[in-house]
Amino acid sequence: MESLRSLQDGDRGVLAVIACGHEAIPSLKEVLLRSDPSGLFETRCRAVRALRSLGSSDVLADFLSIPQLGADPAQRLGDEAVVEAAARALAEMRRDDASFRLLLKLGRRLPYLAGVVGALGSFDRPEAAPVLVPALGEDEARPLAEAALLRLGRAALPLLVPATTSPHPSVDNESDGSRRKRRSALELVSRIGCTKRAWPRLRSLMDDKDARISALACKLCLLHGTAAEREKAASRLAGLLAGADWMLRADILRPLRRDE
Known part of the structure; x- marks a missing residue:
C-alpha cells in the first residue's frame, strides 16, 4: 500500500497490491474513500484500477452510490476525477441492470462528468437519453x-428534437452552453x-x-420542407453565406451526414 x-x-504498487489478492480489498476501499483536501487523486485512481482487476465491483458500486464531493474547488476536482474512474471501471466490470440504474x-x-456520461452511454439503452442530451452542453462530456x-x-429523437428548440435561460x-447543446442536438438529428x-x-x-443552427435547419429544409419552405431556405442560406466566416462557410457547404 505504501508503494x-x-x-x-x-x-508498480498497483501490480503489487493486485498480487496480494482479495486480502488487499479492505485497504483499497479505505484509500478509495479518503478524499485528499489538496485535490490529489492519483492514489485513489490507482485503488480503482486495483479493485477493478480484483473484480471488486461491489466496493465501486457502494462508493458511487453516495459519492462525497468536497466543497473546496480543488478537492472537488480531485473527487470528481475518482468518481469518473470508478464509473468507467464499474461499467467495464458489471453490465447488469443495477449498475445501469x-x-x-x-x-x-453529475451530467458534466465525461467519465460518468461515457460509462452510462456504453450500455446503449434509450433510458439513458435524459442524461445524455443535457450532457451535450458540456464541453468535456459532449463527444x-x-x-x-x-x-x-431514432430512439433518441424524442428528446433531441425538443432540445434543439429550447434555449436556456431564454x-x-x-x-453559450445552451447554444452548444442545441447545435449538437440538431447535428445529431441530421445524422440520425x-x-x-x-x-x-x-x-x-x-x-x-x-x-450555425439556422444554416443546418435550412439544409434540413431542403430535404424535408415544402416547395415554399425550400425556396425560403435557399434564400436564407445565400444570405448567411454572404456574411459567413470560414467556420460558418464550411458548415454551410459541408454535406449533411447520415450515420447508420
Whole structure:
C-alpha cells in the first residue's frame, strides 16, 4: 500500500497490491474513500484500477452510490476525477441492470462528468437519453454523449428534437452552453435522420439567432420542407453565406451526414 501511494512507484504498487489478492480489498476501499483536501487523486485512481482487476465491483458500486464531493474547488476536482474512474471501471466490470440504474442516478446528478456520461452511454439503452442530451452542453462530456446518442439512433429523437428548440435561460439571453447543446442536438438529428414528424418542430430554427443552427435547419429544409419552405431556405442560406466566416462557410457547404 505504501508503494501504491508513492509518486514514483505508484504503478508498480498497483501490480503489487493486485498480487496480494482479495486480502488487499479492505485497504483499497479505505484509500478509495479518503478524499485528499489538496485535490490529489492519483492514489485513489490507482485503488480503482486495483479493485477493478480484483473484480471488486461491489466496493465501486457502494462508493458511487453516495459519492462525497468536497466543497473546496480543488478537492472537488480531485473527487470528481475518482468518481469518473470508478464509473468507467464499474461499467467495464458489471453490465447488469443495477449498475445501469446506479450510473443513471449518478448521471442525473453529475451530467458534466465525461467519465460518468461515457460509462452510462456504453450500455446503449434509450433510458439513458435524459442524461445524455443535457450532457451535450458540456464541453468535456459532449463527444461521449454524441457517440452514445448516435448509437441509440431514432430512439433518441424524442428528446433531441425538443432540445434543439429550447434555449436556456431564454431566447433573448441564451447561454453559450445552451447554444452548444442545441447545435449538437440538431447535428445529431441530421445524422440520425430527420423524420417527417420531426421536421415541423424544427422549421422555426431556420430563423434562429444562431447562424450555425439556422444554416443546418435550412439544409434540413431542403430535404424535408415544402416547395415554399425550400425556396425560403435557399434564400436564407445565400444570405448567411454572404456574411459567413470560414467556420460558418464550411458548415454551410459541408454535406449533411447520415450515420447508420
